[in-house]
Amino acid sequence: MDKPTKKPSKKAVVLVSGGLDSATVLAMALQQGYQCHTLSFDYGQRHRAELLAASRVSTVMGASEHKTVSLDLRTIGGSALTDDSIAVPESAEQSADSALSSKDDDIPVTYVPARNTVFLAIALGWAEVLEAETIFIGVNAVDYSGYPDCRPEFISAFETTANLATKFGVQGQGFRIATPLIDFSKADIIRCGLKLGVDYALTVSCYQPSDDGLACGRCDSCRLRAQGFREAEISDPTRYKH
Helix, strand or coil, X not given: CCCCCCCCCCXXXXXXXXXXXXXXXXXXXXXXXCEEEEEEEECCCCCCHHHHHHHHHHHHHCCCEEEEEECCHHHCCCCCCCCCCCCCCCCHHHHHHHHHHCCCCCCCCXXXXXXXXXXXXXXXXXXXXXXXXXXXXXXXXXXXXXXHHHCHHHHHHHHHHHHHHCHHXXXXXXXXXXXXXXXCCHHHHHHHHHHCCCCHHHCCCCCCCCCCCCECCCCHHHHHHHHHHHHXXXXXXXXXXX
């Protein structure tokens, strides 16, 4: 009789959006031997396709548990992803125009105010309950859209806060915010994920996909994703409307 497989002793909370980056991060955390508890957010975004993708990715890749937390960031708006009166830019020129017309140069209208701060705070609470030592998030400072909450400085500051503000941080082992993709290009992320067996056909990266997950092919996220597959010289499995 086969001996029962021993579960990993170390736990991690992994933020999973349903997109390419977070699926790769989940694969990396699993490879490192973590028991992964994945966390997604229904925050009032334009579509539900990414939430379905997040659940699908977590199940297929072998997460120990998956939660979706509901927030209503539409009540404050301020982003093309949470306010229908603000259009999602559908070209490089529109993205540049939206950044220049915003209050802060180079920060596009698809930036959701304080989103990663809110997400990490909730992930921190769950990690404390689980006594999970690490929180994984797929932020990236190379091929990204200019969001201030994707920078290494922010992650470092949040990690310091996490260890000052929690019982586990003060009396326990403490927390680490892991950002394994922080210095990767999109092509590097794709190559890494494929080596780890990630099926990118399961993921949705578009800001405005159809209900059945067809990507628009025009938004900033779609263009960065497509460019990454081209630079990696790998066939893009994304299903596009256009």
